Amino acid sequence: MQPEDVISTILKHDAKQTSYKFALVRAINDVALFFPYLRNPNKDIAIPLKLLAQYWVAYYWPFVNPNEPILQGTNTPDMRFRPQLTELRRIWEQINGGVSRPSDGFFLIDELRISRKRQTYGEELHRAFDESLTKIAQAVEQQPIKHAGPSSEPWTVFEKPKIYRKFDGSVVKIPGTQETDKCLIIEAPLWRTFQKRSLWIEALCIHEWALFGERVKQENQQKVHRCHIYRLLTDRPNKRIDLTWEKDCINNLLIEGKEFICPWTEKRITSGIEYHLDHLLPLSLYPINELWNLVPADPYFNSCIKRDRLPKLDTLQKAKPYLERAYSYYNSSEELSVALKDDVKSRFLTVSGKAKPYLERAYSYYNSSEELSVALKGDVCPSALANAVINFIDIVGESRNIARF
Numbered sequence: 001m002q003p004e005d006v007i008s009t010i011l012k013h014d015a016k017q018t019s020y021k022f023a024l025v026r027a028i029n030d031v032a033l034f035f036p037y038l039r040n041p042n043k044d045i046a047i048p049l050k051l052l053a054q055y056w057v058a059y060y061w062p063f064v065n066p067n068e069p070i071l072q073g074t075n076t077p078d079m080r081f082r083p084q085l086t087e088l089r090r091i092w093e094q095i096n097g098g099v100s101r102p103s104d105g106f107f108l109i110d111e112l113r114i115s116r117k118r119q120t121y122g123e124e125l126h127r128a129f130d131e132s133l134t135k136i137a138q139a140v141e142q143q144p145i146k147h148a149g150p151s152s153e154p155w156t157v158f159e160k161p162k163i164y165r166k167f168d169g170s171v172v173k174i175p176g177t178q179e180t181d182k183c184l185i186i187e188a189p190l191w192r193t194f195q196k197r198s199l200w201i202e203a204l205c206i207h208e209w210a211l212f213g214e215r216v217k218q219e220n221q222q223k224v225h226r227c228h229i230y231r232l233l234t235d236r237p238n239k240r241i242d243l244t245w246e247k248d249c250i251n252n253l254l255i256e257g258k259e260f261i262c263p264w265t266e267k268r269i270t271s272g273i274e275y276h277l278d279h280l281l282p283l284s285l286y287p288i289n290e291l292w293n294l295v296p297a298d299p300y301f302n303s304c305i306k307r308d309r310l311p312k313l314d315t316l317q318k319a320k321p322y323l324e325r326a327y328s329y330y331n332s333s334e335e336l337s338v339a340l341k342d343d344v345k346s347r348f349l350t351v352s353g354k355a356k357p358y359l360e361r362a363y364s365y366y367n368s369s370e371e372l373s374v375a376l377k378g379d380v381c382p383s384a385l386a387n388a389v390i391n392f393i394d395i396v397g398e399s400r401n402i403a404r405f
Helices: 003-012 020-034 049-064 082-096 104-113 123-147 188-196 198-215 226-234 244-255 299-306 313-332 334-345 369-376 382-400
Strands: 044-048 171-173 182-186 276-279 294-297
Touching: 003 020, 003 188, 003 198, 020 049, 020 123, 020 188, 020 198, 020 382, 044 049, 044 188, 049 082, 049 104, 049 123, 049 182, 049 226, 082 104, 082 123, 104 123, 123 182, 171 182, 182 188, 188 198, 198 226, 198 382, 244 276, 244 334, 276 299, 294 299, 294 313, 313 334, 313 382
Parallel strands: 044 171
Antiparallel strands: 044 182, 276 294
């Protein structure tokens, strides 16, 4: 069976008692899109179950609203992790002072993924989040991974997940994977299909999920209309996470005499000049608040022209010197350099840290052997990072057919 047929069969024809298989395919698809170094690999890919579980927190968030829970299957319980995720949502809403949006799960996983932001939350939220991930990871392995495919036999599409260290370098790992992480292996041809068909796969996942959800009787014996489920699954963030710490650090650089340049208008930004911290990848696409995704920009252009669009490749290439300048300044800041290194390490494999020989594309990001040696020492090379970010944004724009300027 061809990879495209494997995906469509799971989504459209597999027997389903819960929405787990939709969530599994959607999570693999998102991982394939948002980790840009793993393009066209010659080896299979290892995805930690805990990473898939993080995406599930976001996907299932709108269905554990304590005031309006929506069942996700015909079994009892419909979701093995419903109690844990419901408690996590309760704690999050208590912290934020009210009912959350359906898309707030995406904000939560982004906040707790970044170590410096995670530290700002209390132990109660940490514990609830970790308990949810543990329970979800168990469900991911025991049900959709095991039973994916039309056969009644288990493990016909995916191998049984194993601890990463047992693979002995035979697979490519997602950035941030630990030796003790249990991982799902995606064969290289299937991985390339996820990358090539990303937009189509996401659309089919959401469409089939909405149709399935409409058929599930709720506790009151009523059914939820597919349009409502579709709105919940496609809700997009419309608020900005607090970036006070980042702006304070950048303001200190401006006071020291550093001069940023807006990558889109070439407006010079010095101390006392108003600016926005632009999300290169817009929040409405995916809330990535990692430091490499934040650069000072012309406030009018950012809010009135760029908005939710992505720059075209030629625009990105013209912006490269200004992105490189910003990353160089971040490196010069004691606080920001640590944050930048952590954020880059969790997203890109070879902009800092030991470069991997099987990631041939990564070497093209370095302009000289000196730049590569910087990365091999574990430091962030601004030029290589700018190249990697440009490549990432262009991949996302092409894969998801985002409006561009």
